[in-house]
Amino acid sequence: MARIVVVGAGLGGMSAAYELRDTLGKGHDIVLVGKGATFGFTPSNPWLAVGWRKQEEITLPVAEYVGRHGIVFNGDGVEEIDAANDAVVTGKGERIGYDYLLVCTGPKLAFEEVPGSGPEGGWTQSICTTTHAAHAWDAYQKFLDDPGPVVIGAVAGASCFGPAYEFAMIVDADLRKRKLRDKVPMTFVTSEPYIGHMGLGGVGDSKGLMESELRQRHIKWIANSKVTEVRDGGMTVVEHDGKGQPGESHEVAFKFSMLLPAFKGVDAVAAVDGLCNPRGFVIVDKHQRSPKHPKIFAAGVCVAIPPVEATPVATGAPKTGFMIESMVTTIVRNIQAELKGETPDYEGTWNAVCLADMGDTGAAFVALPQIPPRNVTWTKIGKWVHLAKLGFEKYFLYKMRNGTSEPIYEKYILGLLGIERLKDVKRSS
Secondary structure (H helix, E strand, O other), X not given: OOEEEEEOOOHHHHHHHHHHHHHHHHHOEEEEEOEOOEEEOHHHHHHHOOOOOOHHHOEEEHHHHHHOOOEEEEOEOEEEEEHHHOEEEEOOOOEEEOOEEEEOOOOEEOHHHOOOOOOOOOOOEOOOOHHHHHHHHHHHHHHHHOOOOEEEEEOOOOOOOHHHHHHHHHHHHHHHHOOOHHHOOEEEEEOOOOOOOOOOOOOOOHHHHHHHHHHHOOEXXXXXXXXXXXXXXXXXXXXXXXXXXXXXXXXXXXXXXXXXXXXXXXXXXXXXXXXXXOOOOEOOOOOOEOOOOOOEEEOOOOEOOOOOXXXXXXXXXXXXXHHXXXXXXHHHHHHHHHHOOOOOOEEEOOOEEXXXXXXXXXXXXXXXXXXXXXXXXXXXXXXXHHHHHHHHHHHHHHHHHHOOOOOHHHHHHHHHHOOOOOOOEEEOO
């Protein structure tokens, strides 16, 4: 009997725990270690931040649901990974040994890289966690009583641009519903070299489509830029040229702002010798396994993926839910193969598929595979994407409550987009 420990109880970690149990059966121990007692559905955070969702609608108590499937949950977080002795140490000092370790922690939010940013001691909001989104809703309600300029975007080094676009469009739609949009100048700031780059080098005509959306909504933008400092009511945004040299500097005022930060690896993971790159992201081979620590696998935002291309201002590559699902399935099948004495040679394809809500419409981005050249690449905008995102929220929360290991991104999103279902995890040839 093996003990598999999954660190991180978010989208990747919860999916991994359920899929391990479903695939391996009851003959092995599955231990899920998260930080805090609740799971939050991250894609719904932009809605929570404008009051379109209540926190209890997009969260659930982890122990109650995973316990029904024989999965042990510890909500104390991980203080240390003792890779030399195959154990993790929790925040309260409990030592948990493992035969295999799955790192699904997500990122550390590097607000400190832009002075004055972040919801904890800074002047900008975040939608990266459910707690942050709830804090943003508190700030947004105060803003509604005295509206003024809004700045939304992503700073240098960010890799997850979709939620920034989503939130800008959702705020625009919400303000129009409240008959306040005419009182709110909006600016979108981003480290992308151009609007619609998305950390992917563009997807189809994403540049033209996203620029058109921003123009129609009267949202100005500053691309290829760095936010160098945030103060109470204002920030400094420096545009750069094609060689990455600083150019025009803008002083942009705001009464409400949400900036997505750059990501780093969480401390306990980054501290493991030989596990991570200099930013603390886990280095894996094509089987999602650490080359230095073969008992450790990783999936999700914590995985080291090089940028799709070099950009004048640093941008990272996004890890979408579809890609995370592929990573998780790859790991589970490789562990299953090894436990059977077979060669663990499954690998994922790292495709990028994203549904971005825009309040009253939406955009679908498809890049198969994520790194060019691609077999499929397009972007489409329409009301149907907004409706699809609503349906996907219900579908995924159903999965988390019922412990199913169904490949939801592959079954739901690709079917919705009319793309032939992919064999997204395969054996190495």
